[in-house]
Amino acid sequence: xxxxTQIPAALSVPEGENLVLNCSFTDSAIYNLQWxxxxxxxxxxxxxxxxxxxxxxxxxxxxxxxxxxSGRSTLYIAASxxxxxxxxxxxxxxxxxSKLTFGKGITLSVRP
Amino acid sequence: xAVVSQHxxxxxxxxxxxxxxxCRSLDFQATTMFWYRQFPKQSLMLMATSNEGSKATYxxxxxxxxxxxxxASLTLSTLTVTSAHPEDSSFYIxxxxxxxxxxxxxxxxxxxxxxxx
Numbered sequence: 232x233x234x235x236t237q238i239p240a241a242l243s244v245p246e247g248e249n250l251v252l253n254c255s256f257t258d259s260a261i262y263n264l265q266w267x268x269x270x271x272x273x274x275x276x277x278x279x280x281x282x283x284x285x286x287x288x289x290x291x292x293x294x295x296x297x298x299x300x301s302g303r304s305t306l307y308i309a310a311s312x313x314x315x316x317x318x319x320x321x322x323x324x325x326x327x328x329s330k331l332t333f334g335k336g337i338t339l340s341v342r343p
Numbered sequence: 344x345a346v347v348s349q350h351x352x353x354x355x356x357x358x359x360x361x362x363x364x365x366c367r368s369l370d371f372q373a374t375t376m377f378w379y380r381q382f383p384k385q386s387l388m389l390m391a392t393s394n395e396g397s398k399a400t401y402x403x404x405x406x407x408x409x410x411x412x413x414x415a416s417l418t419l420s421t422l423t424v425t426s427a428h429p430e431d432s433s434f435y436i437x438x439x440x441x442x443x444x445x446x447x448x449x450x451x452x453x454x455x456x457x458x459x460x
Contacts, residue, residue: 263447274436275387275451282446306414320386327447328375328440335386 233258235323237334244311245342252337253305254321259299261323266295266306269318269336278319279306311341345371345441349452355404356427357460363423364455366437372417373439377449378410381434393420393437 232258244250254264263282267275277331279288279295281304287296304321318338322331353369356362374395379387391412392400394458401413403411411423414419420439437456440447 244418265449267451272434272454272456274347274453275438277448277450280446280448322449324447324449330377330389330392331438331449333386 233323233325233332234343235321235332235334237319237321237337239337240335241338241340243340243342246311246313247313248333248341249307249309250339252308252319252321252339254304254306254334256302256304256323256332258275258325259302260325261299262326262329264295264297264304264321264323264330266293267320267322269320271317275320308339311339313341313343314340315339345369345439345448345450346436347439347441347450347452349437349455351455352453353456353458355458355460358428359426361423361425362427362457363421364435364437364457366420366422366439366452368418368439368441368450371441373420373441374417376414376420376437376439377434378412378420378422379438381436381454387436390422393394395420424457429456429459432457432459 236255243265281297292309318336320336322333348367350365377391378390390405393414395414414420438449438451
């Protein structure tokens with residue numbers, strides 16, 4: 232059974248800091264991995280999708296990497312801003328039509 | 344990215360009534376949609392997989408008669424919470440596969456907060 236872990240559960244950093252959010256999964260036979268952002272009381276916004284054959288994806292100040300063999304992904308946020316404060320979840324699927332397995336998320340607070 | 348819309352975004356109802364939540368894929372067709380439930384400060388819990396034109400597949404422990412799912416078209420799935428009770432109060436989120444074909448990328452609605460009095 233696939234398990235996704237995100238540690239720590241919460242993180243507080245000063246504005247401008249570069250930071251890394253970690254995600255690990257137990258079964259390396261994944262189809263893809265997605266990073267999401269969730270604001271309080273809102274749905275999920277897809278940030279980055281990494282296919283199993285890819286090593287990383289970039290969008291603006293965000294960069295996500297994937298190391299399947301070690302069962303790890305990282306989300307790098309450059310020059311963090313207060314607007315980046317949210318909960319960040321990673322999730323994996325094992326097939327194109329299979330279900331997502333979510334981590335519990337990391338709640339990020341960026342202090343002005 | 345693809346857009347998934349949920350309605351209503353919040354609803355308050357009396358105990359014993361039924362509530363319907365709609366999930367629409369606005370700019371793509373979705374043969375499969377997923378319904379999740381989220382408790383405060385918890386991650387999403389998959390309730391069921393909604394399949395267009397066929398019965399939904401429910402996760403273990405989710406009552407089929409309590410949470411009725413209908414996926415009548417390629418752009419609409421509905422979740423009806425029947426005879427709602429206060430313990431059904433939660434945040435319900437739907438998702439659908441969109442974007443580039445074969446990537447398996449999922450897009451989520453904005454969620455619907457249900458409060459049962």
